[in-house]
Amino acid sequence: MTEPVVSYLPVLAVVLPLFSAVIVYASMKLNKNLGRALSFVSLVATALLSSILGYRALNGRIPSSILGGVEGALMDFPFQVILEANALSALMGVLAASIALVIGLYSLGFIKDKDNEGLYHTLLLITISGMLGLVYSASLCNIFLFLEVASLSSAGLIAFYVSRDESFEAAYKYMMVSAVSAVMILFSLAILHGQYGTLIISELSGLLRFTVMDKIALGILVSAFAMKCGAVPLHMWVSDSYGEAPAPISALLVVGSQASLYALFRVSFALTGTASLTAVSWSLIIFGVLSMFVGVTMALPQKDVKRLMAYHAISQTGYMLLGVGVGLAVVTRPEVLDAIGITSMEGGLFHVVNYAMYKGLLFLCAGAIIYKTGTKNLNEMKGLAHSMPYTTVLFLVGTLAIAGLPPFSGFASKIMIYQSTFAFNPLLAAIGMTVSILTLASFVKVFQNAFMGRESSGESGEVPKFMLAAMVVLAVGVILFGLVPNVVVESLITPAAETLLGEFSAGGLI
Amino acid sequence: MIGLETGYGNWSPIIWLVSLIVIAVLILFLRSLGKKDYKKEGGKDEEFFSGNEPPEEGFRGDYWGFFEVFERYYKYMEKMHSGLINDYMLWFLVVLALIVFALLVRSI
Numbered sequence: 001m002t003e004p005v006v007s008y009l010p011v012l013a014v015v016l017p018l019f020s021a022v023i024v025y026a027s028m029k030l031n032k033n034l035g036r037a038l039s040f041v042s043l044v045a046t047a048l049l050s051s052i053l054g055y056r057a058l059n060g061r062i063p064s065s066i067l068g069g070v071e072g073a074l075m076d077f078p079f080q081v082i083l084e085a086n087a088l089s090a091l092m093g094v095l096a097a098s099i100a101l102v103i104g105l106y107s108l109g110f111i112k113d114k115d116n117e118g119l120y121h122t123l124l125l126i127t128i129s130g131m132l133g134l135v136y137s138a139s140l141c142n143i144f145l146f147l148e149v150a151s152l153s154s155a156g157l158i159a160f161y162v163s164r165d166e167s168f169e170a171a172y173k174y175m176m177v178s179a180v181s182a183v184m185i186l187f188s189l190a191i192l193h194g195q196y197g198t199l200i201i202s203e204l205s206g207l208l209r210f211t212v213m214d215k216i217a218l219g220i221l222v223s224a225f226a227m228k229c230g231a232v233p234l235h236m237w238v239s240d241s242y243g244e245a246p247a248p249i250s251a252l253l254v255v256g257s258q259a260s261l262y263a264l265f266r267v268s269f270a271l272t273g274t275a276s277l278t279a280v281s282w283s284l285i286i287f288g289v290l291s292m293f294v295g296v297t298m299a300l301p302q303k304d305v306k307r308l309m310a311y312h313a314i315s316q317t318g319y320m321l322l323g324v325g326v327g328l329a330v331v332t333r334p335e336v337l338d339a340i341g342i343t344s345m346e347g348g349l350f351h352v353v354n355y356a357m358y359k360g361l362l363f364l365c366a367g368a369i370i371y372k373t374g375t376k377n378l379n380e381m382k383g384l385a386h387s388m389p390y391t392t393v394l395f396l397v398g399t400l401a402i403a404g405l406p407p408f409s410g411f412a413s414k415i416m417i418y419q420s421t422f423a424f425n426p427l428l429a430a431i432g433m434t435v436s437i438l439t440l441a442s443f444v445k446v447f448q449n450a451f452m453g454r455e456s457s458g459e460s461g462e463v464p465k466f467m468l469a470a471m472v473v474l475a476v477g478v479i480l481f482g483l484v485p486n487v488v489v490e491s492l493i494t495p496a497a498e499t500l501l502g503e504f505s506a507g508g509l510i
Numbered sequence: 511m512i513g514l515e516t517g518y519g520n521w522s523p524i525i526w527l528v529s530l531i532v533i534a535v536l537i538l539f540l541r542s543l544g545k546k547d548y549k550k551e552g553g554k555d556e557e558f559f560s561g562n563e564p565p566e567e568g569f570r571g572d573y574w575g576f577f578e579v580f581e582r583y584y585k586y587m588e589k590m591h592s593g594l595i596n597d598y599m600l601w602f603l604v605v606l607a608l609i610v611f612a613l614l615v616r617s618i
Contacts, residue, residue: 172595173595173598176595176598176599177595177598180599180602184606212614215610215613215614216610216613216614218613219606219609219610219612219613220606220610222609223602223605223606223609226605227602227605233590233601233604233605234598234601234602234605236591236593236597236598236601237598239591240593276613279609279612279613279615280613282612283609283612294587297580297583297584297587298587298591300573300576300577301577301584339517340517343515343516343517344517406521406523406526407523407526407527411521412514412521412523415514415516415521416514416516416517419516419517419518419519420516420517422517422518423517423518441573445572445573448572482523483523483524483527484523485513485514485521485523486513486514486515489514
């Protein structure tokens with residue numbers, strides 16, 4: 001493949017699902033099966049493009065693709081969309097596109113023949129386009145733009161069950177949170193652009209003088225992205241949105257939160273100077289610890305299986321914040337960085353990948369349970385293992401992974417975080433391990449309530465094959481990544497962590 | 511060394527799995543030495559609460575002690591999670607103020 005073609009791969013990966021969304025909506029009006037097939041094929045093609053991009057990015061930097069930029073053509077200043085792929089963004093891109101593909105497969109069974117099925121597939125494709133645009137963006141302006149695309153379409157998906165007031169309320173809250181985040185991000189971009197005349201992250205990283213205004217802009221960006229990724233105490237929208245959205249959309253929202261987390265990490269590394277390092281790194285660490293503890297303790301008393309999982313999602317996000325936060329805290333101390341910092345960052349980034357898989361699996365299992373029982377209340381479920389044996393096994397795989405039990409993938413990333421944070425501050429590692437125990441306790445109760453005991457006299461039988469196949473794919477990923485963690489870390493995670501570190505050193509500070 | 515470098519040591523899932531199989535075989539062997547006439551009837555597989563009835567039915571029942579100990583924490587958490595969007599925004603403003611203050615404190 002020639003270089004000019006390769007440089008446009010990020011553009012293709014973003015544009016393909018966006019244009020397909022329009023075609024799928026029109027096709028659904030003509031023939032539903034055609035619309036479903038087109039939606040799935042678009043997701044397969046997007047995942048393939050992202051994978052090729054990922055492969056190329058790992059084997060050398062891909063040149064940026066610049067769209068627009070003609071002065072005077074749109075406004076008085078050139079408006080550009082700059083997309084690029086490096087080891088980190090490509091990893092996030094492959095993750096987002098792959099999980100979206102699995103969600104698409106699951107949706108073929110879950111959402112079949114429901115009202116507004118066409119709109120569902122259309123919004124799903126627009127959301128994934130926004131997420132991919134966000135992760136491939138080289139500029140803060142483009143990050144803002146694609147974050148808005150993903151947020152608006154996600155809000156539509158959260159409100160999918162239009163007959164339920166709770167869905168509307170959850171979507172409204174999600175939109176409000178997204179709108180406030182967006183306005184604050186825009187405000188900080190205005191501050192930065194006003195001073196330096198650019199919003200390209202690599203250029204800003206080298207230009208920043210860390211003035212009072214720069215620090216205000218950085219504080220706003222960190223807070224806004226922390227809210228979008230659901231860090232405690234900015235997490236309240238998560239349980240509403242994840243809890244009320246259709247189950248596959250909850251899994252998609254997990255990926256959306258990961259994209260915001262990615263933006264938070266990039267901003268934290270690229271725009272933080274030595275003077276701001278302590279404040280930003282400890283903000284991430286405190287967000288992480290609070291998210292881990294509050295998330296899991298709030299999950300324990302939940303009776304709604306979706307809300308319970310939403311709180312666990314908050315808790316798991318804490319591990320990633322903690323891992324990368326510790327890495328950032330020691331970034332200017334080369335000997336400590338080599339000893340624990342890089343491992344901690346690798347643990348945090350590896351947990352991003354693992355979390356997307358096992359949390360996606362658990363949300364899809366929750367969807368399967370709701371699909372068959374028609375209830376989200378754990379007290380109304382009983383003995384599902386008798387009628388849903390495959391779902392039971394798949395749920396167990398997700399449970400063991402989220403609780404960090406070996407040999408599943410969650411364990412590998414968690415042990416990297418525990419051991420490296422222990423050397424940094426033993427209390428942080430102790431909190432992490434306590435949270436894992438509480439996570440296991442919570443899921444033991446869920447498993448006991450929903451799957452164990454005598455079978456209730458409700459509708460029995462397994463979910464449609466498409467749904468089962470999607471869950472199996474994620475479960476295989478969870479097991480495989482747990483069995484060969486060294487291969488995954490060496491080939492995917494270490495280059496991503498080095499890219500993130502490179503963004504910090506790009507500022508000439510270490 | 512096969513496995514993942516974890517900072518302090520090395521994690522090998524393969525070695526762990528082999529160990530697990532060996533331990534499982536040992537457990538199954540010990541179990542086979544047990545009484546063959548064991549019956550589940552008579553409440554032997556019921557939850558045990560020091561001989562008393564479980565104090566609360568339902569999902570929270572088995573962890574009632576945990577919730578009793580953390581009662582004040584959970585009361586505060588319930589108050590914090592009001593479901594009101596105004597409160598969400600208030601928390602955002604508080605966090606924003608704290609982070610900006612922490613960033614600026616070295617400049618002042």
